[in-house]
């Protein structure tokens with residue numbers, strides 16, 4: 001068997017380095033073509049855009065172009081490895097944008113000496129993109145970065161690790177709790193991790209019905225409780241009045257564990273102390289807080305999800321960002337608001353309850369898959385996601401007045417070949 005590490009390195013290096021390339025959309029075989037594509041013809045669209053910036057959507061790729069931007073300070077669950085080392089992940093996001101939603105994306109890795117320098121860099125280039133996907137930026141800086149950029153930019157700016165992850169987590173959680181015979185408003189939830197994804201996930205779960213007082217969030221120092229004086233404003237939102245201090249204390253009797261922290265931080269012994277039918281989302285990438293095999297060995301009533309593509313129940317923002325941007329771009333939304341996020345949650349949640357298609361069974365090389373413990377959320381290779389999530393997001397943008405174009409006449413989308421309409 002090939003060594004998985006070597007296989008991953010080979011995948012990235014052969015037959016050419018990297019995962020993305022750029023393609024041409026216009027003929028370029030004659031001098032006439034060149035005179036149109038470049039001097040002198042290119043001056044005409046320049047003049048039109050100078051007269052009216054909206055013309056950039058007509059004469060350039062702006063309307064279907066997303067910048068994936070990172071400073072490399074929180075790469076997956078690996079930590080701060082710097083901007084250059086984040087490039088494979090950012091190229092990977094570009095692969096997913098293109099493959100799943102037909103969106104062109106270019107990765108930009110910024111070596112920024114401060115959050116303000118990062119904000120200024122992104123704000124200065126924002127105008128020529130259709131949208132900005134912020135990725136793998138550490139907390140708490142990511143919150144201020146996103147806030148400032150949303151304010152300064154007139155295009156959608158979306159921090160994927162917060163909202164993409166939260167949307168997919170909420171969708172999977174509503175389904176998992178339903179299967180476990182529980183409900184979000186009474187579930188006792190332990191969230192291991194207090195970074196960007198953790199805070200955004202818990203905020204969205206509360207918006208979907210979870211009770212803040214039922215959530216124990218833990219950072220490296222343990223339970224975030226009201227007696228702590230070392231909390232930033234984001235963690236402080238989740239400070240609970242409790243005597244519990246450690247993960248051992250918090251996990252005892254809990255209905256839900258959400259891990260957005262690091263590898264192997266939930267032990268089988270700790271899992272054994274959870275309530276019946278525990279829901280465990282071990283979402284640290286690439287290595288989960290508990291391996292699914294160990295979790296299942298510890299107890300057979302567990303409903304387990306991870307962020308990985310090689311296990312069932314992949315709770316990963318790949319199910320969100322391609323389609324959320326698709327919907328937002330297609331109605332030229334000025335931003336991605338809460339209603340659009342909640343619309344995405346419901347679209348994902350509902351699709352998992354529909355029969356699985358042959359296409360998905362084939363892609364995963366299985367005979368059967370149905371809504372239940374082993375299938376709480378659609379798989380990324382389900383081509384119905386393109387229509388379901390994008391249209392829900394586009395409709396919510398129209399309904400909430402942030403769309404600058406009407407609901408697309410070329411919807412429903414049946415494949416990425418149809419994203420330009422016409």
Ligand SMILES: O=C([O-])CC(=O)C(=O)O
Nearest residue numbers: 075076077161285316317
């Ligand atoms: O890249 C992934 O698989 C999901 C993600 O955004 C992260 O872990 O930061």
Ligand SMILES: [Mg+2]
Nearest residue numbers: 076135136161
């Ligand atoms: Mg990420």
